[in-house]
Amino acid sequence: MHGVKRVQYSQAALEAKKQRDHDKLKAYLALSDDVIARKKSHDMSNEAFELTTRLLRMNPEFYTVWNYRRDMFIESLFPQRSPSEVNELLSDDLSLTFELLKQHPKVYGIWNHRRWCLEHIPDGPSPDDVNGYRNSTWNKELFVVEKMLDADARNFHAWNYRRYILATMPFPPPPKSELAYTTRKIEANFSNFSAWHQRSKVLTTLWETGELDRVKSIEEEFELVRNAMYTDPDDQSVWIYHAWLIGNGNYAARLQFEITSIQELLDEQPDSKFSSPLQATADREACGESRG
Template sequence: MSDSGDSDVAWTYYKDRPEWNDVTPVPEDEGPNQVVVIAHSEKFVDVYDYFRAVLQNNERSERALHLTKDAVELNPANYTVWQYRRDLLKALGTDLRSELDYVEVVIKNSPKNYQVWHHRRVLVEWLQDPTQELELTRDALMQDPKNYHAWQHRQWAIKAFGLYDRELEFVDNLITEDVRNNSAWNQRYFVINNHHGWSDLNVQREICYTLEKIKFIKNNESAWNYLRGVLLHDKRGVSGNAVVTSFCEELYKNKCRSPYLLAFIIDICDEAIKKEDSNCMHNANRAVELCQALAGKYDKIRSKYWNYICEKFKKFQQDDNNKDTADKIDE
């Protein structure tokens, strides 16, 4: 679907259709000082000149509805066309289920077009029938697992109509196929957060699930980010969960130097310092060491960031040393 179509064998221009003789086309007004003139095809100009005419006259007719189809084919991202089409559907009492079928075809041809997904959502809201939405979005995600618009529509349908029952199974299959699929990890969080809840049992289950995935691929940012998100719901925090800290230490001991592991250990040290753990200086020293390792070797592309974080821990070291010196003087 694009500004083409002049090669359509059976196409008849609207200006040559007898049933449109009563309509005066309205050309596009690009203003008096055009910087760049867009070279539209003759078919595009013809369709949109007539579209502007019926829109200007607020015509509510079957021919206007058919015209919007031609306009969508040439530019499926045109908001005004879709809005006018919705107005026509309501005014004409059109069968909305046939419209769903039509929109499905448009989505398959233009799966990353916000306007068509929004149109679909409005139709489902009007019908109060989400029975096709999980299958439709599943098919779209099979083509592109990171299609933001398909995920957004799926989340809306699930939340609006309570379609949570088998969503974890669906997400688990996607993560199994591609453990780096950040969109699938995000969907997992969405399901737990909005349906299952963050009971201690669920938190520990999700931690175990995530650690197993990290074991499989240690340099996977998606899983490490998910682990952070889960631990926000653990009252023990990042540094207080023995399962997580032991897991990280074991990886480090076995020579794993994934930047995500090192960054996570820095977070553990940082939280322990804020909790005024008895090993504050040890944690600060270790954080400095890890920041320097990241900046100098394991995550050099973000060296400025790690040097900045390093200075925070160095300041803590200095303040703590000054405090010890002051205490000795007082003695």
């Protein structure tokens, strides 16, 4: 990087680093061979379980080891324990995956194991939630994924996981609260495609249930997206959402208004790479609407 002074390492330092890397690889391969051998011999011991923890900390993309770990839970660990103890075990694994996600936020295996843990939380009382371990854990999970999105608001893995939580948790928050959440994320960064996508999902639900007036809310959405368009006319996320709105507000007066609005933006930003194609699309749809 410009302005950053390069550090010159001596030959001895380079050799020492090379040796450390070699030792780490050797240790990893030995541990990996040990765990896979235990899996093949159907070793369900506590020692084998701890070895999977060590190996997954070194390589959380090792999907076979996640599967082995889940087999140990089901065949060995769960049957020997009460619901409260099972809940504690799974809570520990949720903590493990959260720790790993902070370093590897886009590894599918970690997210998948987290889902599996949630789906195996037992029913039972909880001191902080009369609805039981399950509901208490899912509520906490929604808070955790919000923290993940605070760290990286455009992590599509976290957004997919959030949709999964909202669709699966026993007592989800009302859709209007999720709409407000997407508003906050979008206003913080108009370039957040995942937030726009989530907003389209929530709005569709609210329209279908009658909780929002479709025509009125579409008008409000066009106002929101227009602010984004003028703020950053070259952001693709905004234009994709705008096209989705046009498809859902496909009537002549609105289309003509959008054509005029896009033309005004083109007059101000003639080099905008998304404005011109969208205007052409709007023109075609307006003509089709007129013919209809």
